[in-house]
Amino acid sequence: MPSVATRNKFTRQLTTVWNSPRITELRASVVKWQKTPYSGIVILVTGTVLATLIIMVLDRSSVLLPNPGLVYLPVVAFLAYYWNWRYAAIATLLQLYCVYFFFIPPKDALKPLNTASVTQLVTLAAVTGFVLLIVQLAHGRRLMAEHAAERLMALNRIGAALTSELKEERLLHLIAETARDLTGAEFAAFTLRPINRLGQPLVPSEGNLFHLAAVVGVTKEQEMVLERMRLGGEGLLAPIFRHGVPVRVEDALEYMPHPENIQSAKLRARSIESRESARQAAFEYAHGHQTKEGLRSLGVPPGHPIVRSFLGAPLLDSNGNVRGGLLLGHSEPDRFTQDDEALLVGIAAQAAIALENARLYSAAQEQAQELDAIFESIIDGVALVDDDGKVLRKNKTAHQLLKALGKNTEVAENLLRRVAAYALNDEIDMSIPITVVDGSKEEREYLVSASPLRQPAMGSGPLAAVEGSNILEANMQSTMQNANSQLLRTGAVVVWHDVTEARKLLVERQAHAETEARRALLQTVIDELPSGVYLVSGRDARLVLANRAVTEVWGASWTYGQPMSDFLKSNGIRVFHVDGRPMALEDLATLRTLLTGESVYHYQETIVHRDGTTLPILTNAVAIDPQVLGLYAQEETAGGSKMAETAAIVVQQDVTALKEAERLKDEFIGIAAHELRTPLAVVKGFAQTLIVQTAHGKGPELADWQMEAIQDIDQATSRLVELTEDLLDVTRLQAGRLQLQFEPADLVALVQRIVKRFKVTTERHQIELDTAEENIVVTIDPRRIEQVVSNLISNAIKYSLDADKIEIAVLEDKSANTALFYVRDYGIGIPAHQQSRIFSRFMRADNAHANNIGGTGLGLYLCRELVERHNGRIWFESVEGQGSTFYVSLPLMPTE
Ligand code: ADP
Secondary structure: OHHHHHHHHHHHHHHHHHOOHHHHHHHHHHHHHHOOOOHHHHHHHHHHHHHHHHHHHHHHOOOOOOOHHHHHHHHHHHHHHHOOHHHHHHHHHHHHHHHHHHHOOOOOOOOOOOHHHHHHHHHHHHHHHHHHHHHHHHHHHHHHHHHHHHHHHHHHHHHHHHHHOOOHHHHHHHHHHHHHHHHOOOEEEEEEOOEOOOOOEOOOOOOOOEEEEEEEOOOHHHHHHHHHOOEOOOHHHHHHHHHOOOEEEOOHHHHOOOHHHHHOOOHHHHHHHHHHHHHHHHHHHHOOOOOHHHOOOOOOOOOOOOOOEEEEEEEEOOOOOEEEEEEEEEOOOOOOOHHHHHHHHHHHHHHHHHHHHHHHHHHHHHHHHHHHHHHHHOOOEEEEEEOOOOEEEEOHHHHHHHHHHOOOHHHHHHHHHHHHHHHHOOOOOOEEEEEEEOOOOOEEEEEEEEEEEEEEOOOOOHHHOOOOHHHHHHHHHHHHHOOOOOEEEEEEEEEEEEOHHHHHHHHHHHHHHHHHHHHHHHHHHHHHOOOEEEEEEOOOOEEEEEOHHHHHHHOOOOOOOOEHHHHHHHOOOEEEOOOOOEOOHHHOHHHHHHHHOOOEEEEEEEEEOOOOOEEEEEEEEEEEOHHHHOOEEEEEOOOOOEEEOOEEEEEEEEOHHHHHHHHHHHHHHHHHHHHHHHHHHHHHHHHHHHHHHHHOOOOOOOOHHHHHHHHHHHHHHHHHHHHHHHHHHHHHHHHOOOOOOOEEEEHHHHHHHHHHHHHHHOOOOEEEEEEOOOOOEEEEOHHHHHHHHHHHHHHHHHOOOOOOEEEEEEEEEOOOOEEEEEEEEOOOOOOHHHHHHOOOOOOOOHHHHHOOOOOOOOHHHHHHHHHHHOOOEEEEEEEOOOEEEEEEEEEOOOOO
16 A cells, blocks of 8 residues: 555656646647657657667677667657658668668678578568557557547637627627638538527427528628528438438538439429438438438529538537527538537537527526516615615615605614614514605605515526626625525615505595494484484485485485485475465475575475375474585586585474374363353453443442452453453464455554554553555455454563553555555564564563563464465564564455
8 A cells, every 4th residue: 555655646746747837848849849840850860870879889888789779669669659650661761771780790881681680670670660550559549539639629619609609699600600610611501490588499390490590601692592591401401400410411412313303394293202202311311220321402592502511410409409500511522521520519519508598698688677677667665785784776766765865864774774684684574664754845654674685606686786896796705605505695675665655545444434434323323313304405405315214204215316306296295384285396494495595493394295194294404504515516617616505404303293282282272262251251241240230320339449359350351351262263273264254444444443442551652653545455354454463562562661662654565565564662672592483372582471571472373374364474673672573564455
């Protein structure tokens, strides 16, 4: 073992010395000198002379050399190995002569040869010949090895050149040029099969569908011919394109179909036949069943460069598919060797790789551009950040965001370092909410999150193209450091996700949900109400909202958006006044409110359904501000804007039960009043009899107090009679049994009569009557109008506690065809809040109670009923504490 170690050491030392600069330099100059023309002759002469001198010296020093000629052998071998056999042959002849002349006795003289010396010279010549043979063999081997090495180097050089060229067009040209130059061809053409972006062939390998990709060594005209030519798997090209094997032909002329065959009459058929046979031959050649001599050429078209020597090799992709063909030609026969073929196959292999590289490169470029475009167009802000929180790359949105944050370093720090650090610690799910004020001073909310950026170990993904070379270098360094791990973490991708709109939407959605919930609650509440509640808008009262009870009240379901008149008409619903008169559509509380914009309260209507059932209702229609509800007309105004529509909320109360109670009450009052009449008549009759009889002196004289008592009884009974009459009138009115006896009467005379009567009863009040006309004739029930006038005057007296003036006037308004009279007092007046209900039954104002003024609250009710039965109107003006004026207007000519 030690000896082996020592030898290895020795060999190593030797190699070191041999490769040392000085020795290498020396070797190089020797090699250079060796190439000079006379170097062989110099070595031949000096070698022979030196060998001769050495033998002579050895001879003189009486060293016995059995065959001195052998000393020349190294010179001969050296010349044969490094120069050529001619120098070696000359050296052999010289050596034989020297041995004969100098060393065969007698020495240094010409002499005849004897058997021994001939034997010696022949032996020497034979040994030298043998050595020469061996050296020649070694020389041949060396040349072959050198040639192979040279080719390999050439291939490597080509490979390097090809793979560094990424532009496909230039690459193709370079391949063709290299192939031509290395093989000594006259021209080279490169055909390609069309492929898609993924590198898959788009056409079959047969059918002449390849296209000319590059050509060198031809004239412009020839190039045009070649471009127009259909290239593909026919003739000599068939084995290459169809079967993917190389073809080398010494002389293409020999493969042409026989001239007679082409010229013959059945040219077409023959040509097809020859095509078929060429195809068959190609198949057999490709599968090793046929030598290349069996191949068929189909000839070349006019204008094509002459091809006698032909060499072609297929370009195979990684799946073994034919990707194209590299074709070489020469106008002289037998120009391509086996080596050329091997070389071309090598070049084709390199070219295939280079082409694939170019394709991948352009695909990667395209992809990178696509990714770039996507990256830039992302709405979210995206930035690539390295380990130190330095921004390597950012898209447009991120750029703008960082600009907006420019001054606020703390925020920027948060955004980048902190978030990136989370990602680098593999805390991917961390996201930070942040608010940024953008260029238009609008506050925007972002959710900033990051994920680690991983790249393949030696990767050069599209995102590796970062700004600034220093970053690239840094990447390279970290790449080297982590070469062992599969994926490298080179930084983080930070994403600002704009959640402003999403947040707004969420808030809006919540608000909407709340509103919806409230609306639903409200709907439930109003649905559960016993009264009908509905909302209408527009002058035609289109339904906006309604509760369940509305359907019951109307006896039909009212669809949303349907105008009220449509609804009533289509469902055969009619509406009547309390007294049974049909109500005009515009008099309905709902429509009146919408048309006038004023609320209507406690309005009595009677609904008659299609089936004839009736329903008395009390309606409150409240006008509401349409803008509050956001209700707008469908038609636009002239100005183009939409008008807010009038709207009303209507509550309908079913008063059937109330009506029934009222009817019962009226009936009871009626019966009671009726039953009271007889006893009252008896009491009043006897009281008056007592007074009259006593006055006539019949019976015993009554004491004063007895007389007063009887007069009180008489007055009280009168009031009771009046009250029962009023009550009976009320019940008659309610039951529709009040009959009026119309007849022409003079209103002026009627009022004068009543005033006269009242003047008698009061001393405290001054009643002034103003009559512009002598007489005003109206058709009335005089008794009932008298009742009205009396009631108004008695009220004026009754409610004027501190005032004494009462003004009465009777007027005629010819244009309006009405007679008008009023009663004005300066008494307590009626409180404003009770004025709207003052004509209701039993309604008495608070101040009447407060001042202890007696009354029933039936008088004004009866007045209104009676006046309206006369087709007249009654109304009043009153200010609390200042007085009231009650007006009555009656038609001059009755309409009834
Ligand atoms: P009564 O006078 O019996 O109470 P009425 O129906 O005649 O009933 O009147 C109804 C109410 O109207 C009265 O209670 C009173 O409060 C009010 N009123 C009527 N006339 C006047 C008036 N001239 N001045 C002040 N208040 C009046």
